[in-house]
Amino acid sequence: MELVKRGFQFLVSIHSKLIHKYYQHIYRKRKLKTFLMGVGCLYLLRRFSQLGMALTPSIRRNLIGRYGEESWAIVTGGSDGIGKEFCIQLAKQKFNIALVGRNQKKMDQVCLELQSFGVQTKFIVADFNDGYTEEFYNKIYQQVEYLDISLLVNNVGVREAGQFEQQRMEDSFMMLRVNALSTLMMTRVLINKLQNRNKKSAVITISSGQAYLPNPFLSVYSGTKAFTNYFTQSLALTSKNIDFLSVTPLSVNTDMMNNKKESYTIETKELVQNVINDLREGKTHSFGCYKHKRIINHLLWRNQKYRNNAKIKMGVDLRNIHQQQNRLEEEQQK
Numbered sequence: 001m002e003l004v005k006r007g008f009q010f011l012v013s014i015h016s017k018l019i020h021k022y023y024q025h026i027y028r029k030r031k032l033k034t035f036l037m038g039v040g041c042l043y044l045l046r047r048f049s050q051l052g053m054a055l056t057p058s059i060r061r062n063l064i065g066r067y068g069e070e071s072w073a074i075v076t077g078g079s080d081g082i083g084k085e086f087c088i089q090l091a092k093q094k095f096n097i098a099l100v101g102r103n104q105k106k107m108d109q110v111c112l113e114l115q116s117f118g119v120q121t122k123f124i125v126a127d128f129n130d131g132y133t134e135e136f137y138n139k140i141y142q143q144v145e146y147l148d149i150s151l152l153v154n155n156v157g158v159r160e161a162g163q164f165e166q167q168r169m170e171d172s173f174m175m176l177r178v179n180a181l182s183t184l185m186m187t188r189v190l191i192n193k194l195q196n197r198n199k200k201s202a203v204i205t206i207s208s209g210q211a212y213l214p215n216p217f218l219s220v221y222s223g224t225k226a227f228t229n230y231f232t233q234s235l236a237l238t239s240k241n242i243d244f245l246s247v248t249p250l251s252v253n254t255d256m257m258n259n260k261k262e263s264y265t266i267e268t269k270e271l272v273q274n275v276i277n278d279l280r281e282g283k284t285h286s287f288g289c290y291k292h293k294r295i296i297n298h299l300l301w302r303n304q305k306y307r308n309n310a311k312i313k314m315g316v317d318l319r320n321i322h323q324q325q326n327r328l329e330e331e332q333q334k
């Protein structure tokens, strides 16, 4: 009898344990469900707000309103590629445009194009490859001193690809001067002017995805882009009156890419529109587009061997483009 009683008690305890476990399971499942629903709702909310921002320009930050009506944007290397697209998009937003570049004829043509948007234009002839003294930048400053400059786009850049030890020293110096020193010095000569305005100002620096994915055949270029990216993001940390934005895209369809389109190459228009939206949203860093952000983050997350192989492949592609460009130039010269 005692044995039956114990057996029965044992069965009852197993039964109650099972019921308890079952309810625990239901409870956890409900908790998980509630958690997942919460995440889903937050995601939807974010997407809807982004959609809302995209559809209603009036609730987005009005750029010219923020930086001041009739103010000027100064764009380095504005005669072509990404720089030219910046000039067009900013002129459409009613910024007056000052270009700094080396080719007077090209800048003259861009200015004519920009005037059709009803804005004032100006260009300053300067070859940044000659810019290794303070005096060089002071001369540029003197030509724009009287303008109400609210926006500086540090865009000018050159890229030479190849094995470091085989590269001409002159090319390495050129990349340091045109890519890195120009960003440092243009920001330096304009910073007080930008800081002391009644309205906010902005500095956009076009760095590169190579700043995050240093590349074997672009060692000097990657280094200069890492410099401009860190430089701009450092200034962003404590700046009150100036919105600093560093841009690190991968491949953009310009002369620099020799019109070679990779699957992840984007057009200048898409890049510049995204960058302007990121500036509106108050970001200090932009990948230029979601596709490039995904690729860079994916590679940074993968293990070192995979990442290095991807970087080498990217480097080989860019070196090939560079060699093709050189061959074309040689043929044209013959």
Ligand SMILES: NC(=O)c1ccc[n+]([C@@H]2O[C@H](COP(=O)([O-])OP(=O)(O)OC[C@H]3O[C@@H](n4cnc5c(N)ncnc54)[C@H](OP(=O)(O)O)[C@@H]3O)[C@@H](O)[C@H]2O)c1
Pocket (backbone or CB within 6 Å): 076, 077, 078, 079, 080, 081, 082, 083, 100, 101, 102, 103, 106, 126, 127, 128, 129, 130, 155, 156, 157, 158, 159, 178, 206, 207, 208, 209, 248, 249, 250, 251, 252, 253, 254, 255, 256, 257
């Ligand atoms: N294209 C890409 O895939 C890519 C990706 C990431 C970052 N970026 C960066 O984006 C920026 C713009 O590149 P991009 O693709 O638009 O290049 P781009 O089409 O070659 O245009 C470069 C611009 O800079 C000017 N420039 C070049 N050297 C100069 C010098 N020594 N002095 C004055 N002006 C000079 C060019 O003037 P001229 O018309 O006289 O040549 C041109 O207006 C660069 O900083 C580049 O590193 C480009």
